Amino acid sequence: MSADTVIALAEQGVYTILIVVGPLLLLALAVGLLVSIFQATTQIQEQTLAFIPKIIAVFVGIVFFGPWMLQRMIEFTISIFNNISRVVG
Secondary structure (H helix, E strand, O other): OHHHHHHHHHHHOOOOOOOHHHHHHHHHHHHHHHHHHHHHHHHHOOOOHHOOOHHHHHHHHHOOOOHHHHHHHHHHHHHHHHHHHHHOO
């Protein structure tokens, strides 16, 4: 196993992670921004107010994006298992 193979495998893994968690992170960012704007306009400075909407938004995102995320992770796992002989031997 060469260094190029390890780097390519790590690059594939990082890319897959970013693609899978990207929508959830963007959803949490958008909800957090909306809650912050709401807090700034109403001058409600409760720190725990931002957590509940973000948690709910991420759970809804997991329900909505879950099958797609699982499919991407399964594709990555299958590609690793298919290429295991090239990586190990």
